[in-house]
Amino acid sequence: MLLAGLALGIALLVPFFYFVHRSPALQPQPLPSVQGISNGGKINVLLVVAHPDDESMFFGPTLLSLAQLGVYNIRALCFSTGNADGLGSVRKSEMATACSVLKIPTENVDVVDHPALQDGFSSLWDQTVIVNLLRKTVEDHNVQVILTFDSHGISGHPNHRAVHSGVRAFLLEGGKPTESKRSSVQVWELVSTNMFRKYSGPLELCASLLKRISGDEEKLHRLINPSPSTSIVAMSRHKSQWVWYRRLFVLFSRYTYINTLRKMPGY
Numbered sequence: 659m660l661l662a663g664l665a666l667g668i669a670l671l672v673p674f675f676y677f678v679h680r681s682p683a684l685q686p687q688p689l690p691s692v693q694g695i696s697n698g699g700k701i702n703v704l705l706v707v708a709h710p711d712d713e714s715m716f717f718g719p720t721l722l723s724l725a726q727l728g729v730y731n732i733r734a735l736c737f738s739t740g741n742a743d744g745l746g747s748v749r750k751s752e753m754a755t756a757c758s759v760l761k762i763p764t765e766n767v768d769v770v771d772h773p774a775l776q777d778g779f780s781s782l783w784d785q786t787v788i789v790n791l792l793r794k795t796v797e798d799h800n801v802q803v804i805l806t807f808d809s810h811g812i813s814g815h816p817n818h819r820a821v822h823s824g825v826r827a828f829l830l831e832g833g834k835p836t837e838s839k840r841s842s843v844q845v846w847e848l849v850s851t852n853m854f855r856k857y858s859g860p861l862e863l864c865a866s867l868l869k870r871i872s873g874d875e876e877k878l879h880r881l882i883n884p885s886p887s888t889s890i891v892a893m894s895r896h897k898s899q900w901v902w903y904r905r906l907f908v909l910f911s912r913y914t915y916i917n918t919l920r921k922m923p924g925y
Contacts, residue, residue, distance in 0.1 A: 686723035686881060689803060689846065689919075700731040702799055705762075706792065706806040706825055708817040709740040709777055710753035710769065711896040715908065716812055716848060718760060718889030719917040720805060723881040725761035730803075733766040735795050737788060737821060742777040745898050752896045759892040768795065779816055788824030789831070796828075796843070803844045805919070810850035812913070822847065826922065849878065849918040860886075862912040879919045889914050 689701075703724060707713055713721065713734055724730040734757055739746030750769045757767045770791060774784035795801065806825050811818025829845060855862065863882065883889060893908045894900050908914050 686726050686884060687879070688727055688729065689724075689844065689879060700729055701803060702801050703730045703732045703803040703805060704795060704799070704801040705732065705734045706804055706821055707734065707736050708807075708811075708815065708821045709738055710736055710749040711740070711756070711893065711899050712736070712818070713753070713760060713762075714756045714889060714893040714896060715904070715911070716807075716913045717805065717917065718886075718892060718914060719881045719883035720848070720919065721760045721762065722884055722888060723917075726884050731766075732762050733795075733799060733801070734762055734768065735792070736767075736769045737772075737775045737783070737791070737824075738777045738817065739769055739771045740777045741771075746771065746777075748898050749896070752898060756892040756895040759888060759895060777817060781817065783817060783820035783824070785820070785824050785827050788821065789828045792824065792828045801843065803846065805846050805848070808847040808850050808920075812848065812850050812856075829922070845922040846879070846919040847922050848913075849920055851912065851918075856912055857910045858912055859910045860915050862916045877920060881917045881919065883915050883917075886914050 705713060705717060705721065707717070713736075721732060724732060734753075736753060740749040750771075753769055754764045754767050758764055772787055772791075774787045775781075796804075804825060807818045807822045809819060809822050811822060825845060829843075850856075855865075858865075890908050893904065
């Protein structure tokens, strides 16, 4: 009886979620531009994360939405191999495979293996190393937009938070080679939410539709995943991490269905 009721509930909700997902108000919208950010060609975007699988667990809606718009050239910079369990080389390879599912070319994926940036809750990352590596990537690839974690890092993982701090230091402590270059770079951070909203899954689509229609939180930029199943497939490419609780995470996490971005505060 319980299973039958659950099945009926899901059957009734599917058309509603389909309507919400197809709503014009929730279709992918370009990131708001700033003067000088593009010369008419594709905009160079850099995703900056801490571990292989961050891109699939958290940033899928952004990556797939930007890819669908067709005006962004996306790269990924991961500051560790995720070697906490001795699987660094495996996880590095898995990230390249997952990124290809998320429409990031394999040659655009850089995974750093530096002694000062090792995966772990007790590992204190060297901010200077992050700044220097980020500066080099920005200069080498003419990066115009940076996507990264906010100060909480979604899960609160210290490595996620260190990435945020490093990006902020890059911006505020002379990370740009010139002032003109500084003025042409946008930095967007992925907004962390409370526990209830974090695991509200597709219900977040409803809340976001209402907020967008009402004009609430207009300084935020929301991107709805055009293909949540693709995000799940991407995460499954991290075979060493594809354990039961991560399978549940990608099913029920809002970050499979929607990303809320905002400009990095104070910049």
